Amino acid sequence: MATIGDVARVAGVSRSTASYALSGKRTISADVRRRVETAVRDLGYTPNAGARALATAQTRVIGLLAQFLEDEFAPAMLQYMLGVSNTARELGYDILLATEADGRNALRRMTDSRMVDGIVLLNVAEHDDRLPILREAPQPGALVGLPADCTGVDVFDLDFEDAGRLMVDHLHRLGHRELVLVSQPEHVVERGGAYVWRLQNAAIEAARTRGITLHAEFGSAHQPEVGRDLHGLLDAYPRATGLLINNEAAAAALPTVLHERRLTAPADLSVVGRYSDEFARTFSLPYSSIESAPDRLGRMAVRELVRRIEGQAGADEPHVVRFVTPELVDRGSTAAPRGD
Amino acid sequence: MATIGDVARVAGVSRSTASYALSGKRTISADVRRRVETAVRDLGYTPNAGARALATAQTRVIGLLAQFLEDEFAPAMLQYMLGVSNTARELGYDILLATEADGRNALRRMTDSRMVDGIVLLNVAEHDDRLPILREAPQPGALVGLPADCTGVDVFDLDFEDAGRLMVDHLHRLGHRELVLVSQPEHVVERGGAYVWRLQNAAIEAARTRGITLHAEFGSAHQPEVGRDLHGLLDAYPRATGLLINNEAAAAALPTVLHERRLTAPADLSVVGRYSDEFARTFSLPYSSIESAPDRLGRMAVRELVRRIEGQAGADEPHVVRFVTPELVDRGSTAAPRGD
DNA sequence: CTGAAAGCGCTTACAG
DNA sequence: CTGAAAGCGCTTACAG
DSSP: OOOHHHHHHHHTSOHHHHHHHHHTOSOOOHHHHHHHHHHHHHHTOOOOHHHHHHHHSOOOEEEEEOOOOTTSOHHHHHHHHHHHHHHHHHTTOEEEEEOOSOHHHHHHHHHHTTOOSEEEEOSOOTTOTTHHHHHHSSSOEEEESOOSOOTTSEEEEEOHHHHHHHHHHHHHHHTOOEEEEEESOHHHHHHTOHHHHHHHHHHHHHHHHHTOEEEEEEOOSSTTHHHHHHHHHHHHOTTOOEEEEOOHHHHHHHHHHHHHTTOOTTTTOEEEEEOOHHHHHHTTOOSEEEOOOHHHHHHHHHHHHHHHHTTTTOTTOOOOEEEEOOOEEOOSOOOSOTTO | OOOHHHHHHHHTSOHHHHHHHHHTOSOOOHHHHHHHHHHHHHHTOOOOHHHHHHHHSOOOEEEEEOOOOTTSOHHHHHHHHHHHHHHHHHTTOEEEEEOOSOHHHHHHHHHHTTOOSEEEEOSOOTTOTTHHHHHHSSSOEEEESOOSOOTTSEEEEEOHHHHHHHHHHHHHHHTOOEEEEEESOHHHHHHTOHHHHHHHHHHHHHHHHHTOEEEEEEOOSSTTHHHHHHHHHHHHOTTOOEEEEOOHHHHHHHHHHHHHTTOOTTTTOEEEEEEOHHHHHHTTOOSEEEEOOHHHHHHHHHHHHHHHHTTTTOTTOOOOEEEEOOOEEOOSOOOSOTTO
8 A cells, every 4th residue: 555655755755745735734835735646646545544543643533332232122222323423424533333232341442542532422321330431531422311420521312301291291281181101121220221210200290290190111122022011001001091102112012002902093092102203214103202313412422522522622611411302293193082 | 541661661671572471472481471461450551553553554443334225224234233243342353334325435445544454345236336446455355245246255145045935935835826025125126236136036936936926026115105015015916825025124014014904924814024033023023034144144254354354264265155044933924825 | 835853652573 | 581673654843
């Protein structure tokens, strides 16, 4: 492969001049610039990334830590990854991807060896054991998901509390008085998946305020168990007229469950989910839902991360915690309850 | 961050000795080794990846080119990515991920700048425009998917022809005489997705040989269109007793379509799909299927790639084209046709 | 406007 | 068994 030395020789200039001509970091005569550009083209020159990283202490690579946990639903995770990856590319960064179970190790490897300029953490838990490592690292970090302690990192998440209120208020306004909320599996809560109880607690509180009944339950993250869970809940609460779904696997299973029970939404049951529009299309879900905006959250995280990497953020500019306001996408699966 | 120089100083040895003590590439006295190890621990030393890459011309990174095309089904792609990523990690490699639409550009960027030691291509088309670039690159490449021309790369794929025959034979043996095959969208074929017609042609040929009828059709890659496609096909061929599905989106939509038509497999219709077991679980698909083995294919591709990277493959060892033999996973969705 | 030189942090022949 | 030095391919102060 051609090196900057080859370019310099062919262009008849010094290596530093060749380098400056390419970076544009100092004024270069039109003639020299042209000769360098020609040489670059003729030789098919591309800078060696390792050498550049060594000289500049910048890799133009972002580390992406994604975990595919047993109790979470993989296709939902993919959306976040693509949001991060595509935004990174637009901003001129590549993605070093870690999917291994041991996120601490992956994080340490990437940051200690200086393979990356910054880190995006997905799947953030309440007390995420990767956070202490990330805070120690010299590279900035951005999270998708809200931990208990946000110091030292930029944090982006859906406002799950608002989402819980919105779901309950929407159905309350239509006249519903007894609702069932299906959350993610209880393991997720135990592991520290705060988004579960953030939505759930807010929904419970909203129901209490409105004086209506809300049965908050957990559902499996897997088929076919989650289908059985849904049948069980519909059996257990026959008078409930509204179903709130904060569990992607449950949402994916619901069409089949409703068919099996010969129920139609919204005629027999009003349904509101919480998932992305892309997810709804993939799984052909006809239910109104709170948009979880994974692509937007991924974009926001990368944008802020790059601002910090490139020093546009100001050395000691405080870190941000930013919530995306949930919006209800109406797919016509809610209405006034039967006989109302 | 600590450098090898710091380690050497603290251990009271030269930098080369420190380096050799860590690599084990020459004999080191027990005493020196111990001092170096202690220094490494005390300083929290990790080698700088860029510097090492520059010195050794090895990055221990594999480039993974995945495309999320409009006419393909994203969750299916994810399986391949995880197979590649997890195997790479086991073998000590990290993954540089490109998801951008312009795969040629991504490939060139990664290989020219020497960011990676090798490349895995997913989503390979019959005449894939990334292949000429990959062949020119100094790094070895492994493909998941069979192109027309396999020179210069290692190729791994499901034996789609065998899969087509297996599907037809299986139903023929049970007594079926009229079948419908739903393939991926016709765009995929036009773009050069050879796996579509490889399975289809083999199925057609097998049907001809057995003297039975096979209606080969294309289906959309999206919900809800593909559901309508399925209804249309079942309307068009009311006497068909067997359904072959080589289209992930169609497989995902089928439970709903069958419910809507009040049909049960295998009582009313025998169904055989072609997708992975993981995919079946995610989408709760109760149909017998040809295992597409994405994780296994990802593993195979990475293993061979690493063999070449590390020179265990022998400089001019011929490239391989390896097919995974399809296996039918029996989920009980096939039986003798009604009234047989 | 341009060049010679130092330095980024490693590894590895070369010498002893 | 160990050390001094060269070199990987860049960038960027320093000098002119």
